[in-house]
Amino acid sequence: MPILRIQDIFANFQFYTENYLSILKNPQSYYQPVTDACIHFAILSEQKVYLGDLLQLWLGDKWTEHQEQQLQQGEANFWQPVQQGQKGNDIFIFAIQGQGVGKHAKALAWSQHDAQVREIYLDRVLPYYFNFIALERPKHRAA
DSSP: OOOBOHHHHHHTHHHHHHTHHHHHHOHHHHTOEEEEEEEEETTEEEEEEEHHHHHHHHHTTSSOGGGGSOEEEOGGGOEEEOOTTSOOOOEEEEEEEESSTTSOEEEEEEETTTTEEEEEEESOOHHHHHHHHTOOOOOOOOO
8 A cells, every 4th residue: 555645645635535434434545654644652652643544633623723823933943833813824733742741742734825744832742642542443454
């Protein structure tokens, strides 16, 4: 199964949104790997995040929390939310790396505004992780 890149998903985002339900039902489509899509915490092992996971999280507005906020480049080349009330970018998180459950985390996110991957900070990590583990997935067929 080919590995998708985030750029490929957003180049064909209309296709994925139109075929969302069939992708969620089909294990072969659901479990399509996505480059760099994962969750990693210092206390937990790294978990892969698949195409079906991302579609559920994005289209269910679970990993798009920053979409109403603009981002500005901050220290260490990270992108951070600007004050609310300004016209925002569409930000779709696809990877999270935390230093522990109660600490800040960095995330990789696709910015629709400038069609690039951005590194951002997340203040709260647990809601993202809980949304991820609460996903309904089809049974993974053995290859």
